[in-house]
Amino acid sequence: MRQRKPLVVANWKMNGDQHLVHQVSDSLAALSGALPDILICPPVIFLSNFPKHPNYCLGAQNLSEQPAGAFTGEISAVMLAQAGASHVIVGHSERRTLYGETNSLVAAKVARALAAGLTPVLCVGETAAQRAEEKTFQVLAEQLDAVYSAQPQWLAASVIAYEPLWAIGTGNTATPEQAQQVHAFIRQQLARYDAAAAPDVRILYGGSVNAGNSASLFAQADVDGALVGGASLNATDFVAICLSAKGE
Numbered sequence: 703m704r705q706r707k708p709l710v711v712a713n714w715k716m717n718g719d720q721h722l723v724h725q726v727s728d729s730l731a732a733l734s735g736a737l738p739d740i741l742i743c744p745p746v747i748f749l750s751n752f753p754k755h756p757n758y759c760l761g762a763q764n765l766s767e768q769p770a771g772a773f774t775g776e777i778s779a780v781m782l783a784q785a786g787a788s789h790v791i792v793g794h795s796e797r798r799t800l801y802g803e804t805n806s807l808v809a810a811k812v813a814r815a816l817a818a819g820l821t822p823v824l825c826v827g828e829t830a831a832q833r834a835e836e837k838t839f840q841v842l843a844e845q846l847d848a849v850y851s852a853q854p855q856w857l858a859a860s861v862i863a864y865e866p867l868w869a870i871g872t873g874n875t876a877t878p879e880q881a882q883q884v885h886a887f888i889r890q891q892l893a894r895y896d897a898a899a900a901p902d903v904r905i906l907y908g909g910s911v912n913a914g915n916s917a918s919l920f921a922q923a924d925v926d927g928a929l930v931g932g933a934s935l936n937a938t939d940f941v942a943i944c945l946s947a948k949g950e
């Protein structure tokens with residue numbers, strides 16, 4: 703089994719303020735010892751307020767699939783990179799559900815992110831109904847295929863986040879066994895696109911991760927970190943989650 707350095711991602715969604723920027727950046731900067739990779743994705747307006755520090759990097763929660771031009775309200779991948787982002791979340795279920803992002807739009811966004819040198823954190827996941835109908839693997843395969851079947855070379859530069867919709871913001875976390883089963887399936891799928899890259903791709907779990915359940919999730923062989931929503935808005939909780947992921 704390959705060693706993959708854990709990655710813990712904070713997705714603030716449309717939350718947070720200057721105070722939280724300071725709390726989180728100060729708390730993370732004070733950490734020492736073996737840390738996971740830590741990525742903070744605040745609303746983009748706060749990117750430039752984070753002091754640069756080796757303990758964390760910064761990302762965005764979305765990007766435009768367009769390079770530039772008359773697209774009011776949109777932000778390009780190049781702009782995000784210039785604002786200090788190294789990563790961008792793509793295809794979060796809230797974007798897919800609330801803003802109609804299709805698998806093909808998500809693929810276009812991944813392309814745009816990679817062209818600007820950003821690492822896409824591609825979110826995939828099934829609804830409660832799809833799980834009940836035993837369609838989880840089918841849904842995930844379609845979401846992954848849309849991005850990587852034609853462009854397998856994108857895989858090596860990607861992070862995947864498995865985020866079952868029934869677990870996001872609900873307190874209904876997947877069990878470690880459920881997460882591992884799906885992550886193993888995802889890794890198997892990834893090997894179909896690029897067998898050499900698949901063992902090194904980090905697959906994060908997202909969905910009601912907190913300081914009390916993160917360690918048992920991270921103990922699973924194919925859970926390489928977490929995408930954390932609600933619990934990332936509390937600096938103490940987020941630090942505890944980060945510390946429960948073993949660093950190098």
Ligand code: PEP
Pocket residue numbers: 713715794865869870871872873908909910911929930931932933
């Ligand atoms: C998310 O926003 O991607 C998420 C997983 O949220 P939460 O941790 O609040 O479930």
